[in-house]
């Protein structure tokens with residue numbers, strides 16, 4: 001299916017669903033134009049023809065049952081037709097194919113977070129062209145709604161509930177997305193750069209790219225942010241991968257040993273051997289935690305093989321080294 | 325005051341001469357504040373709703389002004405959010421809902437029935453004071469920090485946000501009771517106080533509209549009341565009803581809210597239609613084509629109004645089945661709406677059309693309501709609405725219905741009954757000038773909003789992308805033209821009050837029953853209980869020389 005150009009009324013249509021929606025839109029539009037011109041044309045003609053100076057005495061016209069029944073019943077045919085199209089298209093909008101690429105969308109005042117299948121997070125939305133993409137939408141605070149005009153899709157982000165929408169883009173490019181459900185503002189004072197935060201700024205641009213470009217983007221999410229040091233990135237990995245649920249950095253003993261002063265420490269394993277903590281040991285503890293279990297702890301740590309790549313593990317190690 | 329005091333029945337208890345006109349009988353502020361006369365209560369309502377309309381209008385102009393340029397123009401985002409919330413809340417709850425029924429309806433409804441007053445005059449006064457108390461709560465919330473939830477008060481935003489949400493919701497809660505009591509009063513009045521000979525088939529279409537409206541007010545408003553009460557309870561006591569953080573369900577709030585607010589939309593539009601039917605009849609001097617169909621279509625709208633609320637929630641996550649059902653039912657609304665439009669147009673055929681300002685308002689109503697109605701088809705069609713929901717398209721659609729429809733109908737009705745209410749004529753030429761600005765300004769403001777919306781501009785945005793700049797600028801300039809039109813209109817009314825020539829009893833030569841009274845009417849409306857011998861639109865019974873001066877037998881009675 002081909003993408004459509006923008007018109008005066010509608011933005012370009014860039015999804016497989018958009019041509020049929022636009023068709024229905026224009027059908028209703030032209031039907032309305034014809035009806036409007038007919039009704040108002042007739043009214044204006046009568047006003048001109050029967051204006052009081054020309055037509056001082058009105059003539060009662062009595063009833064016209066066929067006419068009245070006619071204009072009561074005739075619209076039903078059109079109404080049934082547009083209802084049918086609208087519903088049919090709605091059904092395809094709400095039934096994604098089986099092989100979708102799923103992106104998790106979280107709305108919060110006043111930004112969107114996109115979580116990609118590889119676990120990477122970004123405030124930017126990138127999708128591959130030609131592939132069915134499903135957005136799984138929720139909110140962390142109040143109602144929001146995710147709206148991509150070029151795809152003709154919209155779905156509320158409701159706290160405590162998932163909403164889904166799906167689309168298959170038919171061209172590459174960039175197009176705006178918005179929050180469409182009112183969600184307030186951060187106040188009247190602008191930030192240092194003069195910008196304001198609020199519902200109206202909970203928008204951005206979706207980037208539709210080739211599968212190759214998309215995969216490169218997705219992969220890049222797992223690296224450091226621009227300007228982020230390796231150790232900072234490691235700290236972010238610690239947060240994003242929820243290591244903090246078992247490991248403290250201040251010496252507190254949780255389900256796992258604290259990371260404070262971990263590097264270079266002498267430790268006893270449950271098999272009785274001693275170990276000096278260095279890079280290779282840390283790497284093994286992350287990828288294969290049950291190989292050597294620290295004495296006094298249960299082997300409950302999951303493996304991060306496949307979740308964390310080599311560079312990320314390096315970054316975590318760099319972070320651990322900073323925790324004296 | 326007359327020395328020859330007659331004590332009247334019907335609760336007009338004080339020492340009033342029933343043959344004096346209602347403005348002169350009883351003097352001083354107190355005689356107004358404790359009056360039981362439906363006409364005086366109507367006038368007090370009129371002053372209140374016009375004040376509310378002015379306030380809501382100022383907020384609207386501020387909102388439009390802020391959007392003139394990209395970025396900040398005159399206010400910050402938080403102030404903007406409060407401004408559009410107050411615009412919406414004031415216009416809906418303080419202006420439009422009471423505008424036609426409580427203000428104009430109160431005045432003309434008993435007169436159209438040939439009655440001395442409404443069935444329960446004390447209840448009528450009570451409902452006015454309830455309105456005042458509700459309005460005070462609403463005003464208090466404006467002064468004490470404002471409200472920024474939008475007029476829809478969606479949870480969980482409204483549960484968490486700062487500002488005076490509780491006093492605003494209590495205000496709306498209280499206003500609801502005023503609306504319920506007025507509706508109840510009107511229903512009983514229409515059933516019990518019709519003059520002899522005024523059977524249902526002879527009832528003016530305005531009253532059929534009031535009948536449908538009253539049913540909706542009585543049945544739907546309690547749901548809003550309980551919803552807002554639950555919201556206030558949640559906010560004050562942290563009880564989880566709608567807020568998921570407390571274990572509630574935010575979508576439930578939307579169901580409750582729209583269960584009232586959709587009928588409320590018809591509580592707003594049906595009275596506008598009701599006025600327009602009267603205007604068409606009077607100024608074409610012929611019976612409304614398809615009287616019975618027009619009357620029944622009001623009831624049809626009232627009925628449908630109760631079963632389409634879910635069409636406000638197509639993207640909310642309600643079940644797919646519900647979505648389908650609500651879309652199908654919504655389509656049905658087009659049928660009674662179409663019936664009205666077709667019948668009004670047919671009424672022009674072979675009429676004798678007098679293009680007075682009220683008639684111009686009625687014709688503008690026809691144009692704008694047709695646009696509002698037809699764009700409703702886009703919104704009711706599921707797939708198309710997914711795209712249009714919560715954009716400016718919706719804003720334009722409901723302004724075409726609420727403002728292009730109801731407000732135009734209200735203004736037409738106001739000018740039409742003005743000579744009856746005040747006993748004075750107004751300057752027709754200047755009124756036409758003001759109509760022209762209002763008409764052009766309104767369409768300039770809102771027509772472009774359809775395009776903005778279908779292009780994807782979401783509503784309730786403080787700022788926008790550059791590509792929407794020209795549309796917003798155009799719309800804002802339109803709002804100034806509109807504002808100018810209203811200013812001239814206000815001047816027309818003030819001028820009429822100060823120096824308008826006295827009006828004859830029936831300046832429009834209408835066959836409507838209410839015109840058979842003096843202008844302004846006497847306290848008991850008619851010197852004796854009238855016996856109705858013809859329908860309100862039976863112009864064909866009039867002879868040639870009666871055409872411009874009303875029915876001679878009516879004048880003979882005076």
Ligand SMILES: [Cu+2]
Nearest residue numbers: 144179181183
């Ligand atoms: Cu939002």
